[in-house]
Each structure stands twice: as structure tokens, then as C-alpha cells.
């Protein structure tokens with residue numbers, strides 16, 4: 494049996510957590526959301542971590558969680574800021590292919606209306622457009638597979654993703 498994992502990366506709102514669960518079910522793999530691993534390890538919500546410290550601390554913790562990940566045979570939904578940790582992403586690559594769920598800025602704005610309060614690990618004054626541009630390059634750098642997700646149902650994305658994995 495193939496014990497490889499599949500790692501999903503992309504902007505907040507790209508669908509990593511929701512598509513990840515569906516993909517895990519279809520591939521008969523476990524599902525892990527690294528945001529949940531961070532919260533369990535810290536015994537705090539992501540928002541609490543951001544409120545009590547800062548975005549760099551959240552990124553640091555996320556990097557450690559990714560580096561320590563022992564997650565064979567899983568679909569792994571990472572947080573949008575996972576790509577700031579080079580060692581964390583190196584560990585993800587050991588576990589399996591990295592899939593970039595790619596959405597345009599307009600599509601993300603349609604899906605997510607609470608960018609200021611959603612707990613994004615960004616500089617306080619950083620605009621969404623600036624964050625989008627900065628991150629795009631990082632997702633592209635790490636992606637083995639890219640799935641364009643604009644204006645597609647979750648079912649269509651899932652089937653395109655599965656055929657690219659085959």
C-alpha cells in the first residue's frame with residue numbers, strides 16, 4: 494500500500510482544510526490539519542497565540558510543528574504561512590508531494606471576508622495585495638503540483654487533484 498502523504502499549501506481561503514478532508518477520504522488516508530497540531534501543542538488557539546505574542550512567534554511554532562511532523566499516509570492541510578519555514582517545508586517534502594491550491598486574489602476575497610480578524614500571520618500593516626504577492630512566489634517555489642481553484646466546485650478540484658497525483 495502507498496504510505497506517502499499529500500501536503501496541501503496555499504493562501505488562507507484556498508480550501509486546504511475542506512478539500513483536504515475530502516481527499517483523505519477518497520484516498521483512504523488519515524487527515525491532519527497542522528493548525529490543529531499547533532493549537533494542541535500550545536494549548537491555545539491560533540488567535541490567542543497571535544494576541545499574546547506576535548505573528549513571528551506563530552510562524553516559529555508552525556515551523557517547529559512541521560519539522561517534527563511524523564505523519565505517514567496522511568493528507569496534510571498546512572496553514573497558509575507554512576511556506577515561511579524552509580526546514581518545515583523540507584520535512585513536508587520528505588512526506589510526499591506538495592500540492593499548491595492556487596486561487597486568485599479576487600477569488601480569495603470572495604471567499605473570506607474577515608482577513609483582519611482571521612489570524613493571518615502577517616506584518617500588522619501589510620496589505621492583502623502585498624501578502625498575496627509575497628506568498629505566491631513561495632507557494633510556487635515549493636509546489637510539485639498546482640491546481641487552479643478559481644470558480645470550480647470542490648468536486649471538480651478534487652477530481653483534478655486526484656488525476657494529477659496519479
Ligand SMILES: Nc1ncnc2c1ncn2[C@@H]1O[C@H](COP(=O)(O)OP(=O)(O)O)[C@@H](O)[C@H]1O
Nearest residue numbers: 504505506507508509510511512604645646647
Ligand atoms: N472550491 C471552492 N469554492 C468556493 N468556496 C470554497 C471552495 N473550497 C473551499 N471553499 C470555502 O472557502 C472557505 C475557506 O476554506 P478552508 O478549507 O478553510 O481554506 P484554508 O484551509 O485553505 O484556509 C470555506 O468557507 C470553504 O467552504
Ligand SMILES: O=C(O)C1=C[C@@H](OP(=O)(O)O)[C@@H](O)[C@H](O)C1
Nearest residue numbers: 504505539572573574612613614
Ligand atoms: O496564512 C496564515 O498566515 C495563517 C493561516 C491559517 O490557516 P489557513 O491557511 O488554513 O486559514 C493559520 O495557520 C494561521 O491563522 C495563519
Ligand SMILES: [Mg+2]
Nearest residue numbers: 509510570571
Ligand atoms: Mg485551513
